Amino acid sequence: MDVRALVFDVFGTVVDWRSGVARDARALLGGRTGAAVDPVAFADAWRSRYLPSMDRVRRGEQPWTNLDGLHRASLDDLLVEFGVPDVPEPVRAELVLAWHRLDPWPDAVDGLTRLKRDHVIGTLSNGNVALLVDMAKRAGLPWDVILSAELVGHYKPDPEVYDATARLLGLAPEQVMLVAAHVDDLAAARARGLRTAYVYRPDEHGPAVAPPPADPLADISVASFAELATHLRP
Amino acid sequence: MDVRALVFDVFGTVVDWRSGVARDARALLGGRTGAAVDPVAFADAWRSRYLPSMDRVRRGEQPWTNLDGLHRASLDDLLVEFGVPDVPEPVRAELVLAWHRLDPWPDAVDGLTRLKRDHVIGTLSNGNVALLVDMAKRAGLPWDVILSAELVGHYKPDPEVYDATARLLGLAPEQVMLVAAHVDDLAAARARGLRTAYVYRPDEHGPAVAPPPADPLADISVASFAELATHLRP
Numbered sequence: 001m002d003v004r005a006l007v008f009d010v011f012g013t014v015v016d017w018r019s020g021v022a023r024d025a026r027a028l029l030g031g032r033t034g035a036a037v038d039p040v041a042f043a044d045a046w047r048s049r050y051l052p053s054m055d056r057v058r059r060g061e062q063p064w065t066n067l068d069g070l071h072r073a074s075l076d077d078l079l080v081e082f083g084v085p086d087v088p089e090p091v092r093a094e095l096v097l098a099w100h101r102l103d104p105w106p107d108a109v110d111g112l113t114r115l116k117r118d119h120v121i122g123t124l125s126n127g128n129v130a131l132l133v134d135m136a137k138r139a140g141l142p143w144d145v146i147l148s149a150e151l152v153g154h155y156k157p158d159p160e161v162y163d164a165t166a167r168l169l170g171l172a173p174e175q176v177m178l179v180a181a182h183v184d185d186l187a188a189a190r191a192r193g194l195r196t197a198y199v200y201r202p203d204e205h206g207p208a209v210a211p212p213p214a215d216p217l218a219d220i221s222v223a224s225f226a227e228l229a230t231h232l233r234p
Numbered sequence: 235m236d237v238r239a240l241v242f243d244v245f246g247t248v249v250d251w252r253s254g255v256a257r258d259a260r261a262l263l264g265g266r267t268g269a270a271v272d273p274v275a276f277a278d279a280w281r282s283r284y285l286p287s288m289d290r291v292r293r294g295e296q297p298w299t300n301l302d303g304l305h306r307a308s309l310d311d312l313l314v315e316f317g318v319p320d321v322p323e324p325v326r327a328e329l330v331l332a333w334h335r336l337d338p339w340p341d342a343v344d345g346l347t348r349l350k351r352d353h354v355i356g357t358l359s360n361g362n363v364a365l366l367v368d369m370a371k372r373a374g375l376p377w378d379v380i381l382s383a384e385l386v387g388h389y390k391p392d393p394e395v396y397d398a399t400a401r402l403l404g405l406a407p408e409q410v411m412l413v414a415a416h417v418d419d420l421a422a423a424r425a426r427g428l429r430t431a432y433v434y435r436p437d438e439h440g441p442a443v444a445p446p447p448a449d450p451l452a453d454i455s456v457a458s459f460a461e462l463a464t465h466l467r468p
Binding site (some may be wrong): 131168170 | 302
């Protein structure tokens with residue numbers, strides 16, 4: 001393998017969206033609603049609207065809307081569903097920004113710093129550019145480049161996103177490796193010729209949902225970015 | 235002013251294209267052509283084809299071609315003009331990569347590092363993404379985000395480039411400042427509502443061409459990124 005660039009899925013792969021969104025939901029909705037809103041259930045419910053909202057864009061039923069916009073629309077629905085339809089506008093805007101303030105998994109910053117020595121490292125996320133930039137600055141994620149569905153006008157797993165990644169990096173698809181905790185994302189990348197690395201993130205969805213420990217179809221399966229760095233050491 | 239993001243023109247503003255291209259032309263063409271090719275004249279002649287080549291794309295006379303592609307086409311013409319039409323393909327490819335290997339002006343890395351503490355810092359260049367990523371890794375330019383004409387499909391000074399910058403950063407135009415050594419780039423950014431900072435780079439074109447010491451229409455004129463950091467300190 002001659003992997004020159006590593007691009008990373010972000011939500012669940014690099015950062016822990018569930019704890020981060022629950023933390024901000026607790027802070028921003030807790031005082032208002034007392035025990036009414038379970039912040040972790042709220043985070044899970046919000047995330048469950050993620051794929052359907054992108055699929056509406058992918059099928060052309062909705063014009064291009066970036067992830068902040070999709071998060072905002074699903075939040076408005078969710079607040080009704082959770083019985084708190086009176087949350088004011090500034091609180092809604094702050095809640096959408098919870099997705100900009102997610103903490104990385106404990107191994108992420110050190111692992112990325114090691115990987116960066118010998119590779120171009122970048123995001124390849126459905127998150128919008130501003131979200132990814134805010135997140136990286138807050139968390140110290142040392143990206144060389146921010147690549148986003150927003151730059152292509154297509155959400156993963158549309159093939160356009162993976163094709164654009166190799167083209168923008170000036171590389172052949174097989175010189176680019178997608179790193180993700182999700183086998184469907186990896187399968188879509190492989191179908192466009194990218195290399196793939198599966199990362200086992202057992203806590204992404206909480207204790208009730210167990211992801212597979214490895215992806216037999218990926219080039220590599222690892223349990224941390226440090227392990228990936230060791231594997232890829234030139 | 236509430237400037238949240240600083241975006242930088244790159245060629246001439248952050249890096250010294252003239253010395254860098256001359257260095258690689260000397261190394262790659264020197265042995266072949268003896269005294270026939272003056273490497274500095276070669277760098278100037280190559281750069282002189284930059285605006286006309288982009289203008290053909292901007293006027294729609296040529297489909298979108300990234301800067302590596304434009305550099306390659308103008309190089310092929312230039313080698314004929316300089317009397318060395320027999321330069322082989324691998325040397326041509328290496329020469330195009332000279333634009334990926336330019337050195338920053340002496341104040342650039344330290345100044346950007348200071349500016350990054352309180353601002354998002356990014357490129358806003360007609361260079362393609364791969365070029366900007368290669369350059370940043372080699373030179374240690376600590377960008378938060380790589381923004382490029384290539385992502386928009388329009389070259390500066392087309393208004394689409396400046397409009398896309400604020401949109402992708404999730405900011406109002408007046409929260410974004412373009413930093414450039416070229417008054418025409420700054421004027422085009424101002425026309426789209428961006429803030430502007432002029433940087434005096436007296437050596438960009440060598441001793442025969444003197445740029446203005448300041449741009450009275452810009453919000454700030456400085457002689458280094460360090461001076462800009464001091465001006466913008468919160």
